[in-house]
Amino acid sequence: MTNGVAPEGGGPRATGARSVAARTIGVAVTGDNARVVMLPASAVRWAREVEAPPGAGNLPESASGVFVGRQDELAELRRMLTDQGEAAVTQISGVRAVHGLGGIGKSTLALRYAHTYRREYTLVWWINATSTEQIVTGLAGLSSWLCPQWAAIAGVQERAAWAILWLQWHPGWLLVFDNVEDPADLRHYLGTLPDGHHLATSRIATSWHKIAPTMALGLLDSETAVDLLCTLAFGPQHTPTPEQRQDATALAADLGHLALALEQAGAYLYETGTSLADYRQMLGQVMDTAAGGIDPERTIARIWHQNLTAIEHRSQQAVTLLHAMAWLAPDDIPRSLLAPLCPNPLTLGEALGALYAYNMIAYSTDRQSLNVHRLVQTVMRHQPTDSDGHLLGRQDAEHLIRHATPDGDTDPSQWERLLPHVIAVANSTPSRNPASTKIADSYSAAADYLGDQGRNAQAIPLYKAALAQYEQVFGDTHADTLTSRNNLASAYQEAGNLRRATALYEINLAQRKKVLGDTHPDTLSSRSNLALAYQEAGNLKRATPLLETALTQCEQVLGDTHPQTLHSRQALASAYQKAGDMERAIALFETVLTQCEQAFGDTHPQRLGSRNNLALAYQEAGDLKRATPLLETALVQYEEVFGGTHPYTLTTRHNLALAYQEAGDLERATPLLETTLAQRKQVLGDTHPHTLSSRNNLALAYQEAGNLKRATPLFETVLTQCEQVLGDTHPQTLHSRKALAYAYQKAGDMERAIALFETVLTQCEQVLGDTQPQTLGSRNNLALAYQEAGDLKRAIPLFETALAQYDQVLGDTHPYTLICRNNLARARRAVQSINKEVQQPHQQRSSLSNRQRAIDHPMWPQ
Known part of the structure; x- marks a missing residue:
C-alpha cells in the first residue's frame, strides 16, 4: 500500500459506494449512517491548510509501559500495512489457536507499532472503536486538536466530518481503531479514506473477510511471559532469585501467558507485596482487581x-x-x-x-x-452462584461426564478422549455443590479403566474423588462406600504406596466386621486384602496368621472349593513362598491346582493361573524340570483359550522365558522375551508396567549373554519410563534402578553403580521401612558393591546390619538370611586374606567376589 496523494489540481478524493466529498464550497461527508454534513467554506479551507506538527498523535500510555517479545509480529504487521492493501486488522491468537481472546495484547502490539513508526506518518490518531458513536467521537477529537478555534463552536458530527476532510487533504497518516466490536463499522471509513494506514484491533474473529486482511497474534512464549511478569512484579532493576523465577514460571502458566493478565498480576504484586505463590492461590478472586495504574474497566x-x-x-x-x-x-x-x-x-x-x-x-x-x-x-x-447457591456450570459439567461415560467393553480411544475431562471435573470438585453418586460412578469407571491399563497412579485421584462422594451421600459404612475405599486401597497398593493401602484396608476390615460380621464374604475378602498388603510390605509375621484365619473361615463358610477359598489358599501359599517355606508353599499350590482341575475344567482361567503359580514356585525352589513343562503346557492352553496376544498369554510366555533364562538357556529365553516385549508394546502400550517388566528382563538376558552394549541402554530406558509412569519411589522403579546399578557394576563403572545402589537403599528405607525385605536386599547389594570397589571398611558393617535384620525378620534359615551370612563370611575372609598378603606380599590372593550372591535380583515375573 502507498500513501495516497490528491489528484493534480487539488481536492479530496471520494471513493467507495457511499462516499461523498467536496472541495471548497462546503463538504458533504458520509459516515456510518450515510449522514450528509455540510461544512462552511472557512472550515473547508482550514482542513486544507492546517498542517499537523511532526510526530503528531494522541497515543495512550500502556498500562505497564513495558513491552517484551513480539518482534516477529511487529515486523509482520509492518509488512502487511506497507505491502498489502490499505488496512490491516490485528486479531488475537490464544494458545492452541484461540483467536482474538480479550487481553492477549492486541492493543499493546498496535501501540508499539504506532510508537515505533510514528515518524513515518504525518499523523497517528488512536480511536476507541467499540461503537459507531465512539468512532465518530474519536474523529471529532482530531478536529478539536488540529483546529480548536473552529471546533469549539461545532457539533460532534461536524467535527468528525472536518476530520475526514483533513485526512483526505493530508495523506500518509495512521488511524488505529482499537477494540472494534463490529467490523462493518469500519467499511465506510476505509472507503472514504484511502490515503493512509488503518490498523484495527478486535476481539471478534469473524466477519473480517470483506473488510481487511487479518493477522493472528499468538500468546507470549513462556520465557517472554516470565520476563514480563518478573519485571512488573519486582521492578526492572531487580534480578529474580531462582526460586522467584520458578514461582513466576508457574504463575505465568496459570495465567496462560496472556499479556493483560500478566500486566494485571505484576501491578498487583508490585503494589501489594504479595508473593507469587499466594497470588496463585487467590487467582480466581483477583482477576477483577485493578492496581498500579490498571484501568478498572480493563481487567x-x-x-x-x-x-x-x-x-x-x-x-x-x-x-x-x-x-x-x-x-x-x-x-x-x-x-x-x-x-x-x-x-x-x-x-x-x-x-x-x-x-x-x-x-x-x-x-x-x-x-x-x-x-x-x-x-x-x-x-x-468464580462467577456468582445460581439461585440455589451452586456454582454455575458445575452440575452441567457433571451431567456431560455421566452421559459420556462408556458402558462395558469399550474402544479404548473413547476412554482416552474422555479421561482428561473426567480428571478435570474430579480434581475441581467444589465443597459447596451437592455430592452425587452418579458422578462417583463415572469417576470409579474411569479409575477402573486406568487400573486395567496399569496406570494406577492416575487412578488414585479418581478413586479418592469417588470415595468422597459416596461418603457424603451414603455415609462411612455403606456397602458402596466400603467397596470404593477398597478400590482406593488397591490402587495405592498397585502404585507402590503400601502405607496408605494398609491403613485403608485396616479401616475397611474393621468396618466390615462391624457392619457385616466376621465371616461375611466381603469381610473375608477385606481380611485377605489386608494380609496381602502386609505380605507385600514384608511383614510376614502379620500377614501369615491373617491369611491362615481367612482360609479357615472361607473353608467353613464358603466351602473347600469355592473360588474365594481357592484364592485364599493360593494367597497363603504365596506367603509361605515369600517366607522361604517352599515345602508348604508348593504343597498348597499343588492342592489349589488339583481343586481347580476338579472344579473348573482343564482350560478355566483360574486353573491356568494356578498352574502358572505352581510353576513359579517350582522355579523358585530350583526345580526347573517340573517348572518348565508346566509353563509350556500353560502357554499352549492360554494361546488356545485366549489367543496369542491376550495379556494372560503374554504373562505366561514371559514367565516361560524367565524359566529358560534361569536354566541358562538364553537361546530360547531371549527370542521369547523379544517377542513378548514387541507384543506387549502393541497390546498394552510402551509404558505399561508389564511392558516395562519385559524390557527389564530382556535387558537382563542381554546382560547375562555378556552384551552390555544392548543391555545398559535398555536398563536406562526402563528406569526413565518407570520414573515418569510409576513415580520415583515405586517398588518397580526401585527394582529398575537396582538393575541399572548391576549393569554399571558389571561394566566396571563402580562409581555410578555405588551411587545408584546408595540411592536405592535410601529410598527403600524411606518408602518401605528399614527392615522390609527389599530394603535388606538393597543393603546387602550395596555392601557387595563396596566390597568389589575394595572398600571393605564400609562393606562389612552393612553385611552385619543386614544379617541381624534378616535373622529378626525372616528367620535364621530363610534363603536370603543364608545368602547374607555367606556374603559376610566371605568378606571377613577377604580381610584376612588381605592381612596375610601384607605379611606375605608374593602370595597370590584368590578372588571371592564371584562366589558371593546379590539378593533380590531384579527379574520381574509378570
Missing part, C-alpha cells in the same frame, strides 16, 4: 464479562456451554461431549459460533473439538 474479568454480555444477546445457550466447559479440561473438548446440553445440532452450532466469534473458544483443525483458555476457565469458575 481480565471485566473484559470477559463484557464479552459474555454480548454473547448472551446472541445465544443464551452459548453462555450455558461456556460455564460447563469451565470445569472440563481446556483442550480437545469434543463437540459430541457437549451435545446433551444442546441436542439440536443447529442450536449447538449457533452457540459455539457465538463463542468463537468472540474468541472465547478455538476449533481444532477438523472442527470436531474445541479449546478454552485456562484463564477463561478460572474466571468462569
Whole structure:
C-alpha cells in the first residue's frame, strides 16, 4: 500500500459506494449512517491548510509501559500495512489457536507499532472503536486538536466530518481503531479514506473477510511471559532469585501467558507485596482487581464479562456451554461431549459460533473439538452462584461426564478422549455443590479403566474423588462406600504406596466386621486384602496368621472349593513362598491346582493361573524340570483359550522365558522375551508396567549373554519410563534402578553403580521401612558393591546390619538370611586374606567376589 496523494489540481478524493466529498464550497461527508454534513467554506479551507506538527498523535500510555517479545509480529504487521492493501486488522491468537481472546495484547502490539513508526506518518490518531458513536467521537477529537478555534463552536458530527476532510487533504497518516466490536463499522471509513494506514484491533474473529486482511497474534512464549511478569512484579532493576523465577514460571502458566493478565498480576504484586505463590492461590478472586495504574474497566474479568454480555444477546445457550466447559479440561473438548446440553445440532452450532466469534473458544483443525483458555476457565469458575447457591456450570459439567461415560467393553480411544475431562471435573470438585453418586460412578469407571491399563497412579485421584462422594451421600459404612475405599486401597497398593493401602484396608476390615460380621464374604475378602498388603510390605509375621484365619473361615463358610477359598489358599501359599517355606508353599499350590482341575475344567482361567503359580514356585525352589513343562503346557492352553496376544498369554510366555533364562538357556529365553516385549508394546502400550517388566528382563538376558552394549541402554530406558509412569519411589522403579546399578557394576563403572545402589537403599528405607525385605536386599547389594570397589571398611558393617535384620525378620534359615551370612563370611575372609598378603606380599590372593550372591535380583515375573 502507498500513501495516497490528491489528484493534480487539488481536492479530496471520494471513493467507495457511499462516499461523498467536496472541495471548497462546503463538504458533504458520509459516515456510518450515510449522514450528509455540510461544512462552511472557512472550515473547508482550514482542513486544507492546517498542517499537523511532526510526530503528531494522541497515543495512550500502556498500562505497564513495558513491552517484551513480539518482534516477529511487529515486523509482520509492518509488512502487511506497507505491502498489502490499505488496512490491516490485528486479531488475537490464544494458545492452541484461540483467536482474538480479550487481553492477549492486541492493543499493546498496535501501540508499539504506532510508537515505533510514528515518524513515518504525518499523523497517528488512536480511536476507541467499540461503537459507531465512539468512532465518530474519536474523529471529532482530531478536529478539536488540529483546529480548536473552529471546533469549539461545532457539533460532534461536524467535527468528525472536518476530520475526514483533513485526512483526505493530508495523506500518509495512521488511524488505529482499537477494540472494534463490529467490523462493518469500519467499511465506510476505509472507503472514504484511502490515503493512509488503518490498523484495527478486535476481539471478534469473524466477519473480517470483506473488510481487511487479518493477522493472528499468538500468546507470549513462556520465557517472554516470565520476563514480563518478573519485571512488573519486582521492578526492572531487580534480578529474580531462582526460586522467584520458578514461582513466576508457574504463575505465568496459570495465567496462560496472556499479556493483560500478566500486566494485571505484576501491578498487583508490585503494589501489594504479595508473593507469587499466594497470588496463585487467590487467582480466581483477583482477576477483577485493578492496581498500579490498571484501568478498572480493563481487567481480565471485566473484559470477559463484557464479552459474555454480548454473547448472551446472541445465544443464551452459548453462555450455558461456556460455564460447563469451565470445569472440563481446556483442550480437545469434543463437540459430541457437549451435545446433551444442546441436542439440536443447529442450536449447538449457533452457540459455539457465538463463542468463537468472540474468541472465547478455538476449533481444532477438523472442527470436531474445541479449546478454552485456562484463564477463561478460572474466571468462569468464580462467577456468582445460581439461585440455589451452586456454582454455575458445575452440575452441567457433571451431567456431560455421566452421559459420556462408556458402558462395558469399550474402544479404548473413547476412554482416552474422555479421561482428561473426567480428571478435570474430579480434581475441581467444589465443597459447596451437592455430592452425587452418579458422578462417583463415572469417576470409579474411569479409575477402573486406568487400573486395567496399569496406570494406577492416575487412578488414585479418581478413586479418592469417588470415595468422597459416596461418603457424603451414603455415609462411612455403606456397602458402596466400603467397596470404593477398597478400590482406593488397591490402587495405592498397585502404585507402590503400601502405607496408605494398609491403613485403608485396616479401616475397611474393621468396618466390615462391624457392619457385616466376621465371616461375611466381603469381610473375608477385606481380611485377605489386608494380609496381602502386609505380605507385600514384608511383614510376614502379620500377614501369615491373617491369611491362615481367612482360609479357615472361607473353608467353613464358603466351602473347600469355592473360588474365594481357592484364592485364599493360593494367597497363603504365596506367603509361605515369600517366607522361604517352599515345602508348604508348593504343597498348597499343588492342592489349589488339583481343586481347580476338579472344579473348573482343564482350560478355566483360574486353573491356568494356578498352574502358572505352581510353576513359579517350582522355579523358585530350583526345580526347573517340573517348572518348565508346566509353563509350556500353560502357554499352549492360554494361546488356545485366549489367543496369542491376550495379556494372560503374554504373562505366561514371559514367565516361560524367565524359566529358560534361569536354566541358562538364553537361546530360547531371549527370542521369547523379544517377542513378548514387541507384543506387549502393541497390546498394552510402551509404558505399561508389564511392558516395562519385559524390557527389564530382556535387558537382563542381554546382560547375562555378556552384551552390555544392548543391555545398559535398555536398563536406562526402563528406569526413565518407570520414573515418569510409576513415580520415583515405586517398588518397580526401585527394582529398575537396582538393575541399572548391576549393569554399571558389571561394566566396571563402580562409581555410578555405588551411587545408584546408595540411592536405592535410601529410598527403600524411606518408602518401605528399614527392615522390609527389599530394603535388606538393597543393603546387602550395596555392601557387595563396596566390597568389589575394595572398600571393605564400609562393606562389612552393612553385611552385619543386614544379617541381624534378616535373622529378626525372616528367620535364621530363610534363603536370603543364608545368602547374607555367606556374603559376610566371605568378606571377613577377604580381610584376612588381605592381612596375610601384607605379611606375605608374593602370595597370590584368590578372588571371592564371584562366589558371593546379590539378593533380590531384579527379574520381574509378570
